[in-house]
Amino acid sequence: MVSFGIALRFLRSNKVQTILIVLGIAVGVSVQVFVGSLVTSLQGSLVDAAVGSSSQVTISPDENNTVIEDWEPMVPSLEGISQINAISVSADSPSFLRDGSRTLSVLVRGLQFEKADNIYNLEEATYEGSWPTIPGEVLIGKELSETLAVGVGDDIQVTTPAGQNLTMVVSGLFDLNVRVINENWILTTLSYAQGIFGFGEAITSIETQVDDVFQADVVAQEVRELFADRPVEVTDWKAENAQLLSGLESQSFSSIIIQTFVLASVVIAIASILAIKVLQRSRQIGILKAMGITDRDASLIFIYEGTMLGALGATLGALLGLTLIWAFTTFTAQPDGTSVLSITAEPTFVILSAGIAILAAAVASAIPARKSSKLSPIEVIRNG
């Protein structure tokens, strides 16, 4: 109480110094908040673009098989793995699409649309018409519909690998924002695809998404063990995107380096400034001790000073960081209003950054606090 009041007075009576230290800490914390959020958002958007709307752990037939038989019991088994949050089965086959004299390669995919929606966000992607419900209805991609110049209600001609020619009706159009998919995929009902490709009750893959995309390899291993006695193969997105991952890793690493240096500079700045402050105030500390302040209270003055500087700096820094993020997102906006990269600030990260800076300030003030505790009043009284 005594110490807090004295600390407050010391801070207020040297405003310029106080403001400079607070600004120093604030700059450090704002860089921390901005860079940390930037890297996290960048990674988030990269990963989301790469695997957010696709299968993250995929079960396919092993090399000796072309289909997965007796798959129904596998679904409840997968549902038992808590990390898995979306499961979709499909019966796929490459096929040919005939358009006058042209022949295009396509992938016909038989899906349970309600289930597939959990992975591909088909509901949102379907911008015209509706999902296929009866045999022969298909959903095709934006680019394919433009190439063929067909719309909802029009027919298309498909030839299966077995050579069977079929006429299908476009029931709707989708845009999954990936050109290759929009050009290649023809989506239809599971049972229709099973029928035309002669799969019977079998399917060709089970696709899943997991809660934490970076745990996909761990989940994949669990799935592998679960179906060890079945002729299937389990793959995860991480194994197939090693390059993306190593890019992300080096990004994370540089972000940690930056944050460590920022933190170190905050600690050193506060410790050295408070050390000078103890020297500057040794006269006052001596008087206070002669008047009967305890060594503990004398040291608390500097702990409070350091912590208050840290708290002010961290709060200002967090606000500054958030302002930077807002400014970045606003001023890099494209004419259509969307941003090149929208940075989102995780509240927990911002609070953690500020908290660490405050803690660092408190710890940094321990050395000067000790000095203050050790100071003997007589040294001051005697030396005038």
Added chain:
Amino acid sequence: MAENVIEVRKVDKFYGTGSIRTQVLFDVSLGFERGSFNSIIGASGSGKTTLLNILGTLDLPSKGEVLIDGERTDGLTKNQLAKLRNETIGFVFQFHYLLPEYTALENVLLPVTIRKGRPDQGDVKRAEELMELVGIFNVKDNLATNMSGGQQQRTAVARALINEPKIVLADEPTGNLDSESTATIYQRFRYINATLGTTFIIVTHDRRIAEQTDRIVGVKDGRIDMDVKK
């Protein structure tokens, strides 16, 4: 003979170590009665400030004992000593030592603030009365740095008296003051001594001041060479 409220027994004091080790006090034994009004005189460098600091537990004797209220202080912890100083002793230092960050009034209230965290209205009233008494009420809201040397010294006097201590130790408390102000301060000391029974020990090199006290102790080269009571 009344009991001693503050006392040193067989005190030696050395400064420095090795070849520069010098003895400043030699086997000093001296006690002051409760409620007495005393002065210590002596030439500059004779050891008056050193003796006063040892009496006030700010400095430790190299040898010997210090007793306050009949109790030895060498067994007390630093915290107990701090509390003892705060509640029992009022200091007026040779160099007046105010906190420059605080106003005159806040400086006067400092011992109260240290004792109980925050002065109450009664404390503020008492402080203002004391400041009136020593003639600095008009500058009570000035920062210590915006006062003349004499005003600072009188602030230090008011500060020494605020906790109504049993003992006031004053090291040349009127060194910066004109003779009129000096006379006023001594009148105040006398008044407080008479009404509250506060013991005063005042270091001075001014014989005329010393002659107004009830007992004069002379220090020469670290020894007591004179001790006269009225």
